[in-house]
Amino acid sequence: MAYSEGLNERLKQLATEIKQHPKASLKRQQLLNRLIYQMQQSGKISLGGEINPQYYEDALQLTWFWFCKNIDNYDASKASVITWFNSHLKFRFLDIREEIAKDKKTRATKPKNEALDFIDPVENIVAPEKPQPILEETLKWIETQGSELRSLHVRSCPHINCQVLFQNKLPPNEKTWRELAEKFGKRESTLNHFYNHKCLPCLLAFGRAQGYIDT
Amino acid sequence: MNSTQQLTISVPITEANRNKAKQFAQQQSNSEKSLQVYHNTLAVLVTNNYLQMLDVQTSLQQSHSWNAVVRVSTNIADLNLPGKGHLECRAILKGDDNCYFPQDVWNNRIGYVVVEFDESCTQGTLLGFLPQVSTNTINIKELQSLDNLLLVLHSDETVVQLSQWLENIIDESWRSVEAIIGKKAINPLFVFADISDEGENSYKIKDAVGQLYATQNEIDKVDSDSEKALIHLIKNTPNEEIRWKAAELLWEINPENPAGGIRKAVDLGMHFGENLIALMVAILPKPDGSMAILIRVYPGYNSNYLPQGLQLTGLDASGNSFFTVQSRSKDNYIQFKFTAELGDRFNIRLALNDANITESFVI
Numbered sequence: 001m002a003y004s005e006g007l008n009e010r011l012k013q014l015a016t017e018i019k020q021h022p023k024a025s026l027k028r029q030q031l032l033n034r035l036i037y038q039m040q041q042s043g044k045i046s047l048g049g050e051i052n053p054q055y056y057e058d059a060l061q062l063t064w065f066w067f068c069k070n071i072d073n074y075d076a077s078k079a080s081v082i083t084w085f086n087s088h089l090k091f092r093f094l095d096i097r098e099e100i101a102k103d104k105k106t107r108a109t110k111p112k113n114e115a116l117d118f119i120d121p122v123e124n125i126v127a128p129e130k131p132q133p134i135l136e137e138t139l140k141w142i143e144t145q146g147s148e149l150r151s152l153h154v155r156s157c158p159h160i161n162c163q164v165l166f167q168n169k170l171p172p173n174e175k176t177w178r179e180l181a182e183k184f185g186k187r188e189s190t191l192n193h194f195y196n197h198k199c200l201p202c203l204l205a206f207g208r209a210q211g212y213i214d215t
Numbered sequence: 216m217n218s219t220q221q222l223t224i225s226v227p228i229t230e231a232n233r234n235k236a237k238q239f240a241q242q243q244s245n246s247e248k249s250l251q252v253y254h255n256t257l258a259v260l261v262t263n264n265y266l267q268m269l270d271v272q273t274s275l276q277q278s279h280s281w282n283a284v285v286r287v288s289t290n291i292a293d294l295n296l297p298g299k300g301h302l303e304c305r306a307i308l309k310g311d312d313n314c315y316f317p318q319d320v321w322n323n324r325i326g327y328v329v330v331e332f333d334e335s336c337t338q339g340t341l342l343g344f345l346p347q348v349s350t351n352t353i354n355i356k357e358l359q360s361l362d363n364l365l366l367v368l369h370s371d372e373t374v375v376q377l378s379q380w381l382e383n384i385i386d387e388s389w390r391s392v393e394a395i396i397g398k399k400a401i402n403p404l405f406v407f408a409d410i411s412d413e414g415e416n417s418y419k420i421k422d423a424v425g426q427l428y429a430t431q432n433e434i435d436k437v438d439s440d441s442e443k444a445l446i447h448l449i450k451n452t453p454n455e456e457i458r459w460k461a462a463e464l465l466w467e468i469n470p471e472n473p474a475g476g477i478r479k480a481v482d483l484g485m486h487f488g489e490n491l492i493a494l495m496v497a498i499l500p501k502p503d504g505s506m507a508i509l510i511r512v513y514p515g516y517n518s519n520y521l522p523q524g525l526q527l528t529g530l531d532a533s534g535n536s537f538f539t540v541q542s543r544s545k546d547n548y549i550q551f552k553f554t555a556e557l558g559d560r561f562n563i564r565l566a567l568n569d570a571n572i573t574e575s576f577v578i
Contacts, residue, residue: 024270026369030362032269037222057227057337061264064227068268135244135287170288171244177318188318196322200285207284214239214281 059092254306255292261339491515
């Protein structure tokens with residue numbers, strides 16, 4: 001109990017000090033970092049109890065965003081920082097429970113693999129057997145834009161150009177920088193520098209032109 | 216929790232985050248690459264959520280890792296911070312001690328964070344930060360505190376933007392040289408001269424202008440008026456030393472004349488106990504568009520000599536020193552001159568015994 005009182009006091013002090021620094025200032029961010037760390041280390045943040053674990057992270061993330069945004073409204077005379085945080089988290093659980101209830105009424109069945117997805121998301125990542133259209137299109141672009149891509153090359157080495165490097169860096173024939181350094185008789189750093197400054201911008205521009213920017 | 220006692224922050228990974236990572240992973244051509252993209256995407260999303268919590272502006276859309284063509288081509292996990300650059304977010308799995316940094320991401324980064332995932336990927340933990348990387352694997356024990364990331368993100372705020380000086384945008388801590396060190400010791404050519412007499416002063420300057428022209432043979436003196444003759448020399452001489460000497464004389468006649476570039480001084484006395492020290496920076500645009508820079512350290516208000524052993528060092532953007540000058544007994548000032556291009560960054564460090572102060576500049 002004594003430990004807990006000490007902790008609550010420390011968190012209150014930190015929260016009160018944070019308020020004194022302007023938003024997005026270095027000092028405020030450093031103090032906020034410390035406060036979040038100590039709250040997480042305390043082991044006192046609610047674990048959700050009955051809530052479906054699938055929705056716990058959503059509620060927790062929303063609560064962290066709210067907490068950091070509204071820390072200026074924290075009143076140390078009314079509650080400890082952890083209590084303030086947990087009560088908001090609890091309301092997010094209730095929101096989610098309500099939404100699910102509503103959802104059940106309007107939807108007859110739920111997608112049945114949802115629970116499975118959650119248990120082991122990594123297992124569920126199955127790559128298709130054929131290369132995806134994005135890669136196919138990119139490889140095609142590398143061939144059709146040959147003369148343009150070949151015009152960008154390492155100084156006085158026209159054979160080490162963007163097209164050749166793309167052919168050697170993209171799947172399915174990707175090689176390591178060390179292999180390429182041996183193949184071309186150039187330092188790894190030289191090739192890498194050239195790739196980052198000349199080749200990568202071409203890829204970025206092609207991706208943008210194709211509309212392959214996610215939102 | 217990892218074994219180091221460093222400050223770490225855990226960020227929940229929502230189902231929407233995992234779905235986004237899965238969507239990106241399924242665009243890949245084999246399962247190894249899919250898993251790599253899955254972890255890269257989650258590391259970027261976790262870092263993005265963390266920085267949003269701290270009120271740091273981020274842009275997923277400006278991140279290379281959000282470009283599908285780049286994702287299929289490169290092992291990349293960058294997050295763009297508008298106006299600052301790209302932060303690389305590398306993933307490791309719980310229990311691993313070493314984090315992998317592909318060579319493709321060793322350059323063009325403002326820094327690196329390492330994000331640790333639990334088995335179910337419901338939570339990502341930011342373990343720490345590195346300002347630079349030049350090796351494939353790094354043990355997580357070598358990571359620096361996340362506080363250092365915050366320092367890097369804020370480092371620009373205290374950088375003095377010298378090109379803005381030319382547009383007269385100057386922070387008020389930088390003031391006229393006269394205000395900081397008093398009139399007397401401004402021009403090294405006149406350090407010991409009594410320049411109180413207006414007429415005698417103008418005669419001495421005329422004399423000095425004549426002598427300056429005589430020390431070179433590229434430019435002919437076309438004007439008998441001292442001010443005009445100096446401007447002509449500043450604009451036309453190919454010789455850096457001559458240009459600076461002409462500028463210094465021009466400062467003496469007409470400190471406001473734009474042909475003399477701009478010079479400002481800051482009082483650094485508070486950092487060095489009882490020693491009064493002032494740093495002067497002058498910039499002089501050169502005909503080829505680059506900037507001649509003069510860094511000079513004076514004793515502060517009304518004192519004649521610098522403390523002995525005061526060290527003036529110039530550091531480039533990577534922290535390598537490109538000059539060091541040290542004061543001897545009875546130095547009236549110490550200085551260094553160099554040329555820089557628009558956008559160049561450098562730091563000036565002044566050190567005396569245990570005390571030191573670093574000022575950051577960008578042209």
